[in-house]
Amino acid sequence: MSNQSVSTRFFETYGQRHDVEGCRPLFAADAVIHSSTAPASLDFEGYAQIGYAFLNGFADLGVEILDQFAAGDRVATRVAWSGTHTGELNGIPPTGRTFRSEAIVIDRIVNGQIKERWDVSNMLSMMQQLGVMPAA
């Protein structure tokens, strides 16, 4: 599987099939994830908890790959996440509102697995679209 395919498979497995556990083989056992959705670096277990939280909040969570390119051991993917807030999201009761927000994910792939990930999502825009944060 090419490095690009590893990253793509994550978005297919999580973003389209909502299979958090199915993502586990895509990450190295000692993978480190730097995500704007968390204040500190995460291992896969921590990242999975965030994944479950989003699926709880957005039963129809979806992702669209906008651009993707690879160089050496790095794969950069520009995506757009979307969904309808139908369930509790980290204590935020459902609003029934929809959101669409772009993000970028950079993966470092070693031996066919994600060894390190940098994920910058526009959480502010998402919260504003849900009406739980004031718009600037």
Add this chain to the structure above:
Amino acid sequence: MENKNVASLRAAHDAFSAHDFARAAQVVAPTGRVVDHGRGLTANSRAEFEVWLQDRAAMSSDIRIVDQEYIAAGDWVTARFRAIGVQDGPMPPFPASGKPYSLDVCEVWRFGPDGLAVEGHNYSNGLGLLMQLGHLSAPA
């Protein structure tokens, strides 16, 4: 030898850190389009992009870029870095907080054959920034 598009972007980031915004904006083609996804803004020219950069310094007089990493693939360059400083100026609608911040940023740029960027996307953790500065509380 460093990829020429990476060298151009690195020079632009260095110019930004030196607060030479006119030089930093030269990386963008005169009619280049840059989207700031964190702020929901689009600059449709080099001149508009330069104003953005100036706005960043108005919010933080010591803003600078650190810990850069660049990835080149064909016409595209991805940059990952942190923007750091102290928010000593207003960030409408929020006033100066006097607090330091460290903002994770990723950028994606597409360069034309003339070596100028024709398209750019800037992603940053705006929610985390506002929380660091004390302007917003974490959701319950």
